[in-house]
Amino acid sequence: xxxxxxxxxxxxxxxxxxxxxxxxxxxxxxxxxxxxxxxxxxxxxxxxxxxxxxxxxxxxxxxxxxxxxxxxxxxxxxxxxxxxxxxxxxxxxxxxxxxxxxxxxxxxxxxxxxxxxxxxxxxxxxxxxxxxxxxxxxxxxxxxxxxxxxxxxxxxxxxxxxxxxxxxxxxxxxxxxxxxxxxxxxxxxxxxxxxxxxxxxxxxxxxxxxxxxxxxxxxxxxxxxxxxxxxxxxxxxxxxxxxxxxxxxxxxxxxxxxxxxxxxxxxxxxxxxxxxxxxxxxxxxxxxxxxxxxxxxxxxxxxxxxxxxxxxxxxxxxxxxxx
Ligand code: ATP
Ligand code: RIB
Numbered sequence: 001x002x003x004x005x006x007x008x009x010x011x012x013x014x015x016x017x018x019x020x021x022x023x024x025x026x027x028x029x030x031x032x033x034x035x036x037x038x039x040x041x042x043x044x045x046x047x048x049x050x051x052x053x054x055x056x057x058x059x060x061x062x063x064x065x066x067x068x069x070x071x072x073x074x075x076x077x078x079x080x081x082x083x084x085x086x087x088x089x090x091x092x093x094x095x096x097x098x099x100x101x102x103x104x105x106x107x108x109x110x111x112x113x114x115x116x117x118x119x120x121x122x123x124x125x126x127x128x129x130x131x132x133x134x135x136x137x138x139x140x141x142x143x144x145x146x147x148x149x150x151x152x153x154x155x156x157x158x159x160x161x162x163x164x165x166x167x168x169x170x171x172x173x174x175x176x177x178x179x180x181x182x183x184x185x186x187x188x189x190x191x192x193x194x195x196x197x198x199x200x201x202x203x204x205x206x207x208x209x210x211x212x213x214x215x216x217x218x219x220x221x222x223x224x225x226x227x228x229x230x231x232x233x234x235x236x237x238x239x240x241x242x243x244x245x246x247x248x249x250x251x252x253x254x255x256x257x258x259x260x261x262x263x264x265x266x267x268x269x270x271x272x273x274x275x276x277x278x279x280x281x282x283x284x285x286x287x288x289x290x291x292x293x294x295x296x297x298x299x300x301x302x303x304x305x306x307x308x309x310x311x312x313x314x315x316x317x318x319x320x321x322x323x
Contacts, residue, residue, distance in 0.1 A: 001059065001060070001061060001132070001135075001136045001137075002046050002059060002060045002061075002136070002137045002138075002139060002264055002265065002269055003060075003061050003063060003128060003129065003132060003136060003137065003138045003139070003156075003161075004039050004042050004043040004046070004060055004061070004062050004063065004139045004140075004261075005039065005063040005064070005120075005125065005128075005138065005139070005140045005144065005148070005149065005152050006037065006038050006039015006040070006042065006043075006062070006063075006064060006117075006139075006140060006141045006143060006144055007037035007038050007039045007040065007064065007097055007112075007114070007117040007141070007143035007144055008035075008036075008037040008039060008040040008062070008064045008065070008066050008072075008075050008079070008089065008096070008097060008116075008117065009036040009037030009040070009096075009097040009098055009099040009112065009117070009143075010033060010035075010036070010071040010074075010075060010096050010097065010098045010099070011033065011034050011035065011036030011037075011098075011099045011101050011253070011294070011295050012031070012032075012033055012098065012099070012100050012101065013031070013032050013033070013034065013036075013101040013103060013251075013253065013293065013294060013295070014028045014030070014031050014100070014101065014102050014103065015028060015029045015030040015031070015103050015104075015251075015293070016028050016029065016102055016103065016104050017029060017104065017105070018104050018105075018106075019102065019104055019109070030293075032293065032294060034078075034294050034295060034296060034297050035075050035078040035079065035082075035295065035296040035297065036099050036101070036253070036254070036295035036296060037064075037097055037099070037117070037143065037295075038141040038143045038166065038168060038257055039062060039063075039064050039117075039141060039143065039144070040062065040064070040075065040079060040084075040296060041254050041257035041258070041261070041295050041296050041299065042139060042141065042166070042257045042260050042261040042264070043060045043062040043079065043084045043261070044079070044082045044084060044261070044296040044299055045257055045258045045260070045261025045262055045265075045285070045299045046059060046060040046084075046139075046261045046262075046264060046265045046269075047059060047060050047082050047083040047084050048082060048083075048299050048300065048301045048302070049261065049262050049265055049266075049281075049285055049299075049300070049301065049302050049305065050265055050270075050302060051302035051303070051306070052270075059265065059269065060084055060085060061084075061085040061087060061088055061128065062079060062084050062085070062086060062088065062089055063088045063089075063120075063124055063125065063128040063152075064088070064089045064090075064117070064120070065089070065090050065091075065092045065094070065116040065117060065119055065120055065124070066089060066090075066091055066092070066096045066097070066116050067091065067092065067093075067094050067095045067096035067115060067116045068091045068092065068093060069095060069096055071095075071096040071098075072091055072096040072116070073091075075096065076089055076091075078296070082296070088124065088127065088128040090124065092116050092119055094115050094116040094118070094119055095113070095115040095116065096115055096116055097112065097113060097114055097115040097116055097117040097143075098112070098113045098115060099111065099112045099113075101253055101295070103250075103251045103253065103293070107252075108251065108252055108253050110253070112143065112169075114143070114144075117143060117144050118144070118145060120144050120145060120148045121148070122148065122151050124148075125148065125151055125152045125155060126155070129152070129155055129156065129159065129161075132156070132159050132161055133159065133160075133161075134159060134160030134161060136159075136161045136162075137161060137162040137163070137164060137264055137268050137269055138152060138153065138156035138161050138162070138163050138164070139164045139165075139166070139260070139261075139264045140152060140153060140163075140164070140165050140166070141165075141166045141167075141168050141260075142166075142167055142168060142169055142170065142171050143168070143169060146171050146174075146175075149165070149178070150175055150177060150178050150181075153165065153177075153178060153181040153182060154177065154181050156181070157181040162183050162184070162268040162269075163181055163182050163183050163184070164182070164183065164184045164185075164186065164260070164263070164264050164268075165178065165182045165184070165185050165186070166185075166186045166187070166256065166257075166260040167185065167187050167191050167195060168187070168188065168191055168256060170187070170190065170191040170194045170195060172194050172195060173195075174195060176216070179213070179216035179217045179218055180216075180217045182217075182218050183218070183219055183220060183268075184218070184219070184220040184221075184222065184263070184267075184268075185213055185218045185220070185221055185222075186221075186222045186223075186224060186256075186259070186260050186263065187223060187224070188223070188224045188225075188226070188256055189201075189223070189224075189225055189226065192209045192223055195212075195213075196208075196209045196212040196213065197212075198212060200223050200225065200231065203241070206223060206225075206231040206241075207231075207233075207239065209223060210223065210231065210232075210233040210239075211233075214233070214235045218235075219234065219235050220232075220233070220234050220235070220275065221233050221235070222263065222279055222282075224255075224256055224259050224286075225244075226244070226252070226255075227244050227249070228243070228244060229241060229242045229243040229244040229283060230242045230244075230259070230279055230282070230283055232275065232276070232279050234275055238275055238276060240276060240279075242276075242279055242280055242283045244283060244286075244287060245283065245284065245287035245308075247287050247288075247290060247291045248291055249290045249291060250290070250291060250292065250293055251290065251292065251293045251294065251298065252289075252290045253294065253295045253298070254289050254294070254295040254296065254298055254299060255286045255289050255290050256286075257295070257299075258282070258285050258286045258288075258289040258298075258299050258300075259282040259283070259285070259286040260282075261299075262278075262281055262282035262285040262286070263278050263279060263281075263282040266278035266281045266282065281305065284305050284308055284309065285299070285300055285305050287308075288300040288304055288305065288308065
């Protein structure tokens with residue numbers, strides 16, 4: 001079982017031809033509401049990318065808070081439609097987290113109101129992890145209070161679970177015991193720069209940044225590098241780069257979440273993938289997410305990633321597969 005501790009947001013996503021200037025009002029081309037939040041997106045990625053038959057049951061439990069409002073009820077229903085176990089998603093007396101996502105052809109910008117996500121407690125973590133064993137994984141991001149993520153990682157380590165941290169949105173400095181209790185860290189370029197002081201822009205700086213995380217006690221490091229792909233290191237033998245697949249990118253929201261969810265599923269959980277293969281699977285899955293609008297709804301299923309893989313083998317669509 002993978003336990004995801006994190007945020008659930010009502011994403012209001014607005015497509016714009018460009019960002020408005022100061023004092024300017026412009027018309028949006030589209031507006032949609034959907035399931036978002038880093039915790040929810042990563043849980044959905046795990047559930048959608050799990051190719052095992054439904055009879056096996058849910059592979060992911062989300063530990064989260066939503067409000068006792070219409071948005072909260074709707075988001076829980078969407079999580080369940082996607083086969084995420086919501087036993088530990090509590091409805092509380094605060095507004096459901098909300099994200100305003102502005103998407104232009106150049107980039108996206110997000111404003112988040114934490115709301116219910118800010119009220120997660122240690123007892124939420126204790127209750128959820130009561131039945132966890134060393135065969136299970138805990139995956140966290142930082143769109144919830146930092147001390148709750150730190151507490152959960154400590155508890156998971158005591159149980160002997162595999163622990164994964166996506167330090168997003170970045171909070172600096174991260175306490176030493178977070179690094180100590182994390183097996184796999186998956187930061188993007190901005191987070192890497194904020195946490196290590198190194199901008200990973202070429203092979204030397206990527207290696208230096210990954211070493212900085214190893215020096216703090218993390219065994220596995222994966223840097224996600226946007227359209228440049230990902231760099232990874234296991235601190236001993238593996239030091240590699242995976243280029244991103246070239247796709248028609250329309251909205252990158254949820255790309256990082258797809259990558260992290262896919263990695264958490266493929267590597268420690270299913271265990272049929274090597275570290276490198278799991279990163280390749282994650283890269284392929286995320287390349288589909290960026291070619292669609294939205295957050296959770298843009299995440300592909302295992303069948304869609306498979307189909308892409310078959311096309312790569314048969315058609316040779318230019319994906320530079322270095323394995
Ligand atoms: P976001 O916050 O936009 O969801 P992120 O900043 O957390 O994403 P990125 O490093 O931008 O994370 O992207 C995660 C992964 O998604 C990359 O490692 C890559 O595999 C894939 N990806 C991102 N952007 C693109 C792109 N333009 N084309 C193809 N793949 C992409
Ligand atoms: O990582 C993408 C997510 O970040 C969006 O779904 C939005 O809710 C913000 O939290």
